Amino acid sequence: MIPTLTLKDKVVALFGLGGSGIATAQAMIAGGARLVAWDDNPDSVARAVACGIAVQDLREADWAGFTDFVLSPGVPLTHPKPHWSVDLAHQAHVPVIGDVELFCRERNYSGANCPFIAITGTNGKSTTTALIAHIIKVSGRDMQLGGNIGTAVMSLEPPVDARNYVVECSSYQIDLAPSLNPTAGILLNLTPDHLDRHGSMERYAAIKELLVAGSDTAIVAVDDAYCIAIADRLEAKGKKLIRFSKDQVLANGFYAQGANVFQAEQGQATLLLSLDGIGSLRGAHNAQNALAAIAACLTVGLSLAEITAGLRSFPGLAHRMEQVGHAGKTLFINDSKATNAEATAPALSSFDKVYWIVGGLPKSGGIESLHAFFPRITKAYLIGEAAAQFAATLGSDVPFEISHTLDAAVEHAAHDAGQDKGEEPVVLLSPACASFDQYPNFEKRGSAFRDKVMTLAGFKPIGSAD
Numbered sequence: 001m002i003p004t005l006t007l008k009d010k011v012v013a014l015f016g017l018g019g020s021g022i023a024t025a026q027a028m029i030a031g032g033a034r035l036v037a038w039d040d041n042p043d044s045v046a047r048a049v050a051c052g053i054a055v056q057d058l059r060e061a062d063w064a065g066f067t068d069f070v071l072s073p074g075v076p077l078t079h080p081k082p083h084w085s086v087d088l089a090h091q092a093h094v095p096v097i098g099d100v101e102l103f104c105r106e107r108n109y110s111g112a113n114c115p116f117i118a119i120t121g122t123n124g125k126s127t128t129t130a131l132i133a134h135i136i137k138v139s140g141r142d143m144q145l146g147g148n149i150g151t152a153v154m155s156l157e158p159p160v161d162a163r164n165y166v167v168e169c170s171s172y173q174i175d176l177a178p179s180l181n182p183t184a185g186i187l188l189n190l191t192p193d194h195l196d197r198h199g200s201m202e203r204y205a206a207i208k209e210l211l212v213a214g215s216d217t218a219i220v221a222v223d224d225a226y227c228i229a230i231a232d233r234l235e236a237k238g239k240k241l242i243r244f245s246k247d248q249v250l251a252n253g254f255y256a257q258g259a260n261v262f263q264a265e266q267g268q269a270t271l272l273l274s275l276d277g278i279g280s281l282r283g284a285h286n287a288q289n290a291l292a293a294i295a296a297c298l299t300v301g302l303s304l305a306e307i308t309a310g311l312r313s314f315p316g317l318a319h320r321m322e323q324v325g326h327a328g329k330t331l332f333i334n335d336s337k338a339t340n341a342e343a344t345a346p347a348l349s350s351f352d353k354v355y356w357i358v359g360g361l362p363k364s365g366g367i368e369s370l371h372a373f374f375p376r377i378t379k380a381y382l383i384g385e386a387a388a389q390f391a392a393t394l395g396s397d398v399p400f401e402i403s404h405t406l407d408a409a410v411e412h413a414a415h416d417a418g419q420d421k422g423e424e425p426v427v428l429l430s431p432a433c434a435s436f437d438q439y440p441n442f443e444k445r446g447s448a449f450r451d452k453v454m455t456l457a458g459f460k461p462i463g464s465a466d
Contacts, residue, residue, distance in 0.1 A: 002158045004031035006105045011065045013037070013058055013094070015085040016072020017044040023152035024070060024099045025053045036061055038085070058085050063092035071096050073148075073172035079199045098176025100169060103153045105179055110159040115300040118147075118180065119292070120169045120211045121188025121221070123343075125149075128188060128289040129168040130317050131281075135297050135310030136164050148173060164300065171198065171207045184299040185215030186292045190226035191342075205230070216240065219295045221288060223247045242295045246288040254295050256287040261294060273308050279323050279331075279462070280316030283350035315462075319446035321347055324453050325461040330417040332453045335430035336446030341369045344432040348373035351426045355379055355413040357406070360433030360445070362386035367393050367432050374398050378425070379416055381409035385437045406438070406445065410452045427453075 004027050014025055017039040025048065028035050038058045039045050045055050069089040076083050077096065089096050107116060119129045126149050133145040144156040147167035157163065167182075171194055174180060190205050198204040205226045212218035213234060219242045220231040234241050243253035251267045259276035262269045272294065275281050281290050290311060297307045316322050322334040333351075338344040340363045348354060348370060358367065359382045366389055380400040382390050387402045394400050403409035410427070417425040429449045431442075439445040453459060 001027050001030055002103065002106050002154050002156060004028045004033055004102050004106060004154070006031070006109050007068065007102075008032035010034065010067045011036070012068050012070060013061065013063070013066045013085075013089075014070040014072075015039065015058060015083070016075050017041075017048045017053070018072060018074070020099055020152040020154075021072045022048060022051055022053070023155040024072075024102065026051065027102070027154035028070070029053065036066075058088060063088055063094060066092065066094045069094045069096050070102065071098055071176060073098055073170060073176060076197060077172070077175055079197050096176065097178070098173055099152065099154050100147065100167070100173045101177040101179055103156075103165075103167070104177060104181060107159045107165070108179070108181070112159040112163070113161045114159045114163040114165060115184075116165045116167065116182045117184045117186070117296045117300060118167050118169050118182035118211055118215070119186045119188070119296075120171070120174060120208050121186070122191045124188045124285060124289050125168050125170075127286070127317050127320055128186065128292050129166055131289055131293045131311070131314055132296055133166040134314050135293060135302065135307055136166065136300075138310045138313055139302055139306040141302075169211055171204060174211050175207050177210075180211055180214045182211070182215045184217045184219055184296040185212040186219045186296055187212045187227055187230065188221050188288060188292060189224055191224065201226075209233075213239065217242060217299050219244065219292060219299070221245060221292065222250070222253075223288070242299070244288070244291040244295055246284045246291065254291045256284070256291055259287070261287070261291060272304060273311070275311065278312055278314070280314050280321070281311065282321065283346050285346040286321075286350075319442060321350070322446070322450075323462040324450050325459055327414060327453070327456040327459045328418055329424055330414065330420070331424050331426045332414075332449075333426055333428045333430075334446045334449050334453075335428060336435070336442045336449060338430040338432060339363070339434050339442055341365060341367050341432045344430040345370060345373065347428055347430040348376055351428065352376055353378050353420065353422050353425050355381070355417045355420075355425060355427045357381045357383065357403075357409045357413055357427065357429045357449075358432055359383040359386040359390055360431045360435050360439075361437040362389055362433050366390060370432070371397070378420070379413070381413050383409050383431075383438070384433060386433050406448055407452055410449065410456075414453075414456050 014037040136143040142163045146153040148170040149168040319336040324332040335347045381403040413427045435445040
């Protein structure tokens with residue numbers, strides 16, 4: 001836990017008592033803050049009371065006495081309209097902040113030399129964050145991993161010299177962190193997302209830009225128009241900037257050509273390493289993640305040898321193109337996190353011969369956008385409510401069966417792939433659908449896939465990503 005010493009003896013309000021809210025409240029109490037907390041959910045309030053957190057309906061509180069208002073990231077700050085607690089804070093002129101802001105204040109206050117890498121973007125944040133954390137950890141350095149990836153940032157260990165922080169930041173968290181100042185700030189990409197919470201793509205992009213604008217070194221992918229514009233603005237302002245690209249050769253920065261990673265300076269390129277053979281980093285999207293990790297780790301002082309070792313031992317994230325293992329020569333991939341067609345596209349693009357398990361609760365547009373990848377699909381196994389709709393989309397372009405259940409799909413796909421004459425046929429769970437017709441979340445769906453695969457004759461695992 002990081003006690004919030006910067007709030008010692010101050011009277012602070014907090015709204016949102018989920019997992020990160022409870023952790024943040026406990027950190028403030030440990031630091032000596034006089035905290036009053038609340039939530040719209042009575043069960044959350046009851047849990048807070050059981051944890052020894054003082055609660056009061058903030059509609060009845062004296063806001064004139066609060067120095068700060070800490071808002072959980074999931075609570076609307078601006079759109080579609082501010083939460084009622086935000087309106088009360090604004091009326092009382094109380095600053096509205098979040099847990100990442102508290103972390104930044106404590107890191108600055110400590111005076112410790114503790115490198116801080118922050119990662120944001122629309123896609124790939126979690127994989128890049130986990131990859132950087134893995135590289136730093138296997139190098140033998142002190143590493144703390146948290147933020148939007150699942151561990152509340154205020155539950156990490158306190159800042160000390162040589163302790164490295166790797167923090168995934170959502171747009172919600174950035175919007176509540178005016179002091180955000182990472183040693184290395186990464187922006188991976190920008191596509192329309194969370195527009196219901198930010199109002200427009202322009203505002204969403206502007207919030208993401210704050211992370212790299214506040215960093216000592218801004219590391220920005222230049223593979224979409226929004227990120228290119230952000231990089232150009234930062235450079236014009238004299239910000240220390242590293243560009244990287246998975247799609248183009250750069251005169252300055254890092255780029256990938258196939259599996260090869262290059263660093264260029266004034267038009268002169270040096271081959272740094274190859275990602276060839278690293279199963280957890282297949283595909284152009286993972287090349288982008290690796291480029292960001294390499295640039296960030298070099299920025300905070302790791303050697304190329306340390307980075308290479310970390311890349312080669314990275315197991316991947318659970319449910320995100322996770323290599324489960326082999327049965328015979330067939331490779332089984334768990335990409336249950338792919339809950340729409342856009343998320344499935346990178347997985348399909350990464351393999352030449354795919355036995356594809358797809359379906360669930362369909363999203364708008366279905367799998368129409370994936371036509372370009374149909375030639376890679378040897379056979380599809382359709383599950384869940386989307387089965388009939390997806391069968392119509394596949395038509396005569398892709399052989400398919402309606403398997404109905406995941407268990408049946410795994411059995412049939414494993415059998416068919418086992419007859420394949422190819423070097424390494426792939427059974428891929430990448431559903432392009434939500435899970436809620438058959439499973440409570442994508443994690444449960446992915447675990448069910450993994451568990452079923454592990455019962456197959458001759459199965460051999462490839463490490464664990466959990």
